[in-house]
Amino acid sequence: MYGKSRNAPPSNEDIARVAASALMNPARHAGKTYRPTGPELLGAEDMAKAIGRAVGRSVRVVPTPTWLFMRAARMAGISIDVMSNLRYYIDDHKRGAFELGAPTTDVLDVTGRPAEDFETIARRYAAPFRNQRTFGNWLREFAQFVLTPLSPGFNLERYDRELRRPFPLEPQFATESKVWRREHDISDSTKAAASVHKKTTLAASPTQWLESQ
Numbered sequence: 545m546y547g548k549s550r551n552a553p554p555s556n557e558d559i560a561r562v563a564a565s566a567l568m569n570p571a572r573h574a575g576k577t578y579r580p581t582g583p584e585l586l587g588a589e590d591m592a593k594a595i596g597r598a599v600g601r602s603v604r605v606v607p608t609p610t611w612l613f614m615r616a617a618r619m620a621g622i623s624i625d626v627m628s629n630l631r632y633y634i635d636d637h638k639r640g641a642f643e644l645g646a647p648t649t650d651v652l653d654v655t656g657r658p659a660e661d662f663e664t665i666a667r668r669y670a671a672p673f674r675n676q677r678t679f680g681n682w683l684r685e686f687a688q689f690v691l692t693p694l695s696p697g698f699n700l701e702r703y704d705r706e707l708r709r710p711f712p713l714e715p716q717f718a719t720e721s722k723v724w725r726r727e728h729d730i731s732d733s734t735k736a737a738a739s740v741h742k743k744t745t746l747a748a749s750p751t752q753w754l755e756s757q
Contacts, residue, residue, distance in 0.1 A: 551585065551646070554659060562651060565654045580651050583658065584647055612692065618696070644730045
């Protein structure tokens with residue numbers, strides 16, 4: 545969604561299948577960690593083309609400011625606790641964190657079924673009537689599009705204060721954390737590429753300190 549980095553997004557269904565398989569056979573999976581991903585790394589343009597094939601029309605990527613995305617999410621009914629975490633995801637994604645170590649074969653290894661590709665996921669979400677191109681749906685989405693910049697967003701700073709969340713003294717982005725890299729089985733051979741990517745993205749956006757997840 546943001547920047548030029550890529551991701552290998554898994555389907556919700558594949559994540560659920562991995563979790564269910566691990567729970568059903570705990571002895572086999574004891575002490576192991578899994579990172580379900582889709583079968584290939586995709587950028588925003590790749591995802592737009594897949595969505596376009598799913599809905600049967602051209603889809604174009606338009607960069608969206610984070611503040612506008614947050615307002616649209618609130619209008620869509622997404623809870624503040626989800627968006628509070630997603631803001632960190634956005635900035636880590638810009639820095640290429642989800643390219644590292646992806647894709648994995650964990651979905652196939654754990655469930656015995658290959659991971660769903662992004663177009664398959666897009667076609668499933670395009671199928672419900674609410675997401676089809678009818679005049680009523682178009683009118684609803686157009687009205688939301690017009691109202692979104694005028695709607696209130698989330699006050700995430702106040703939300704953090706109310707929860708009294710502790711924050712580390714020296715927070716890091718995921719790609720800068722040795723612990724994160726070790727837990728994600730990322731070798732040092734990818735560090736140079738991540739560093740170059742980080743420098744180019746930092747030049748285009750202000751520095752923000754995030755807690756390593």
